[in-house]
Amino acid sequence: MRFHFSCTRNPHTEREVYTMRTPRLRLLSALLAVALFFTLLPVSALAEGSTHTGTNHTSSRSLDENSKDDQGLTYTLNADHTATVANYDNHTPDGVIDIPDTVTKDNIDYTVTAIGNNAFESLNVSSVFIPATVTSIGPFAFRFCKFLATVTFAEDSQLKSIGLGAFYGTEQAYPRFKEIKIPDSVETIGNAAFRYCQNLERIALPSALQTLSNVTFYGCTALSEVTFPASLETIQVGAFGYCRNLSEVELPASLKTIQSYVFGGCSDLKTVSYDGSLEQWNHITANNDVLGYSCPSLVTDDYTAQFILVENDLPDHFPKTVTITKYTGTESTVILPSTISSWPVTKIGEAAFQDNTTITSVTIPASVTEIGKLTAPTVEGYTFDGWYADAAHTTEFDFSTPITGDTTIYAKWTANDYYVSFFTEHGDPPTSQNVKYNGTATDPGKLSEEGYTFGGWYADENRTIEFDFTQPIKSNTPVYAKWTAKDYEVSFVTEHSDAPTSQNVPYNGTATYPGELTADGYTFIGWYTDDTYDTKFDFTKPITGDTKVYAKWEKNAPVLPDTYALNVSGAFVYVDGVDVTAPAGDTTLQLEKDASVRLVADPDRMPSGMVFDRWTILNGALNADDAEKFETGRTLEEFAFTMPAEPLSIEATPRMQEEEGSDTVSVIAGVTLGTAATALVAWQAYDLGMSLYQEHWLPADFVMPKTRAELALLLWNTAGRPAPAAQPAFTDITDPDTAQAAQWAVETGLMTPKSADRFKPEKSVTRWKAVRSWKRVTNQNT
Known part of the structure; x- marks a missing residue:
């Protein structure tokens, strides 16, 4: 932590560092300066608010035979195809300069990498854009540019060096910019580079900079804010001399050297903060008077010290004394320095050791002539009893006694008493104990209480940290007894789903609500105290014994399926305009209610010698509107309907084909007309008979199989799914149940295979x- 103290400055010393003029001389100088200013001032320079930023930057410009561009900049062209801005003919009306990245002459491109020595010295330049290609700015490049208000570097600037006096000014002719953003790529800044830039208010030094050269910002009277990089190692002579508006600086610990008069003439400087120790500060400043007549407060990691100017008659000599106002280090035995920045430490401030919790003794150097009545330091656990002249604390130190040599004074302390108190939820608590700071409490032993087990003494109310009776006592300390009550089992009983894990609940504790259960076909109602589900279980009620909790369920109402089975034989099937016909056999699929279905009779699926006759509903029923259409359109080869909310099976029923045009011969599949007619009558009789049989003699839920696979499964399921004698061996059946059904049907003689290893399930x-x-399986002989 740093403490900042205001500077105490002797106003009389300012007479010694200012050059005093008579009133007449000062008036004459002022009039001459005004006259000179308005004589040289071009009209464009009166634009105080010029803010050119380079947004209209021209990256390339052409050169004439004299190597000059259209702005009046003349370039030195180098053999390596680089170019240097050599000079400026001062003809740009507004003084706005835009240095290009490249220039072209005789069809050869040159990269602009430098601004030459004195290139713009004393010329009418109000703003300048410096491209990323420029790596160096030569000595005095912009010296005495008294109208220069804006300097803009490209965002990706590669600038490495700013030369000697590059932006140098005088008390009358100096740049007008208030801020200049130096690229972080800059590694060197020459002596006096920004000397007398009297409008400059703030500067951030580049992160690559290691040395700040002599008098770099000397005479920058408006400068109030400086940011130092962590890379900085050296600050040379007079770098901030006479920066009279500079009140506070923070110097990095990376510094290795600070030379003389770095802050000389900084009359308003109140605080110098250094991110290191006082010992390091003394080392990097050596015997250099870095402050001149400035008298700030120095703040380091371990000390705060106030410089006080001493009056004397020697010119350019500013002796000082130092008062140590605060010690912020961590040492218990403190040896105060006799000098800081080569000046003697003569006084110890009253609050020098206030709030310090580590000091046991202080050695005061012989240079100290005054000690304020030291504020008592603060140490945890102790009461301060005064300062003593001896280590045995027998003689109090007399602060009015003159210091004639190195002196050590000793702080006397008395340890505080603290109470150790015992707290218990059961039984009587032990008596509290009075313990000195850093002493230890006595273990009061185990307690007992019926129904509980004593678990020891703990340091926290939650009983998570065991109390260590060997640890020093540093404050009033509560100690807590831990008890463990007997555990009881709370178990959960349910007829559906998995029961939650049983809980072990301490006596008078409460069971944890296990949440709601889920089970297919049931709704969970809640937890009850009894298996008749009369009383709901109260999870806030204390547990006093082993407890069973019962889950109550209600059976859900049946849920209608979302889709229904459609089975079609002998036809093409289109659903919502998409052909979904099976490649062979019947087409079977699940459809949502009201799906749009269109059937088209497929001649290729009719038995040989037969054609489509009509549509037959084998199972289920159509919606009312579709049923009415079905009665009139069942003989049409195409029929459309919407899927009902139940399974549906439809067949394209065939009839014998009739040959037209021959009155002598009618051949149908190689038979005579008479034979064909007989076959047709036989077919119609067969169809009618089968329909009547299915309607009147077969069970209501009987589904007529269409393929050999469906027949095998029907027979096997009807027989109770008996195991076949041998393992199924048909290679054209992949479904395990169908394979067993086919094997069993063949073994029982109900069906015959098509070959040794093929069943033809799709036939x-x-x-x-x-x-x-089916009747054979059900023992109904045909």
Whole structure:
């Protein structure tokens, strides 16, 4: 922590550092300066607020035969294709200079890398843009540019050096800029580079800078803010001389050398802060008088000291004394320095050791002639009893006694008494103990209480940290007894889902609500105290014994499916305009209610020699509107409907094909007209008979199989899914259940294989065969 104290300055000393003029001489000088100013001032320079920033920067310019560009800048062209701004003919009306990145002459491009010596000295320049390509600014490049209000560097500037007196001014002719943002790439700044830049108010030194050269900012009377980089190692002579508006600076610990009069003539300087120790400060300043007649307060990591100017008759000589106003170090035995920045320490301030908690003794150097009545330091756990002249604390120190040599004074302390108090929720607490600071408390032993187990003494109310009776007592200390009550089991019983884990609950504790359960087909109602679900369980009620908690459920109402099965045989199937027909066999799919379905009879799926006759609903029912259309359109080869909210099975029923045009021969699949007619009648009779049979003699939930796979599964499921004698061996069946059903049906003689390893599960079967085989399984002989 740093403490800043105001500077105490002797106003009489200012007579010794200012050159005094007679009133007549001062008036004459002022009139001459005004006359000179208005004689040389161009009209453009009166624009006080010029703010050119380079936003209209021209990156390349062409040169004439004299190597001059259209602004009046003349360049020195180098063999390595670089160019240096050599001079300026002063003809730009507004004084705005935009240095390009490149220049071109005789079709050869040159990169502008430097601004030459004295290039713009004393000329009419109000603003200048310096491109990223420029790496150096030569000595005196902008010296005496009294109209220069803006200097802009490109954001990606590669500038490395600013030369001697580059922006040098005088008391009359100096740049007008208030701030200049030096690129962080700059590594060197020459002597007096910004000397007498009297309008400059703030500066941030570049991060690459290691040495701040002689008198760099000398005479910058408006400068009030300086930012130093962590890279800075050296500040040379007079770098901030006569910066009269500078009141506070913060110097980095990276400094290795600070030379003489760095802050000489800084009449308003009140605080110099240094991010290091006083010993380091004395080392880097050596015997240099870095302050001149300035008398700030010096603040380091461990000391704060006030410089006080001593009157004398010697010219350019500013002797001082030093008062130590604060010690902020951490040493317990303190040896005060006899000098700071080569000046003698003559006084110890009254608050020098106030609030310090570590000091046990202080050695005062012989240079000290005055000691304020020292404020008592503060040390945790002790009461300050005064300053003594001996280590045994027998003789009090007399601050009125003159100091004639190095002197050590000793602080006397008395340890404070603190109470150690014992707290318990059960039984009687032990008597509190009175313990000296850094002493230890006595363990009062174990306590006992019926129904509880004593768990020891703890340092916190939550009983998480055991109290250590060997640790020093430093303040009033509470100690807490820990008790463990008997645990009881709270178990959860449920008929559905998994029961929550049982809980061990201390006596008079409460069970934790385990949350709601979920189970398919049921709704969780809550937790109850009994298996008849009469009383809800109260989870805020204390547990006094083993407890069972019961989950109550209600069975959910059946939920209608979101989709329904559609089975179509002998036809193309289109759903919402998309062809979803199976490549072989029946088309079976799940559809949402009201899905748009269109059926088109497929001639290729009709038995040989037969054609489409009509649509037959084998299972389920159409919606009312579709059922009415079905009655009139069932013989059409195309039929459309919306999916009902139930399973539906439709068949494109065939009939025998009739040949037209021959009155002598009618051949249908190689038979005579009479045979065909007979076959047609037989087919119609067969179809009618099967429909009546299914309607009147088969179970209501009977679904007519269409393929050999469906028939095998029907027979196997009807028989109770018996295991076949041998493992299924058909390579064209992938479904495990279908494979077992086919194997069993073949073994029982109900069905025959197509080959040794092929069953042809997708082949269609007749309704007659399906019914006959089913009746055999159900022992209804055909």
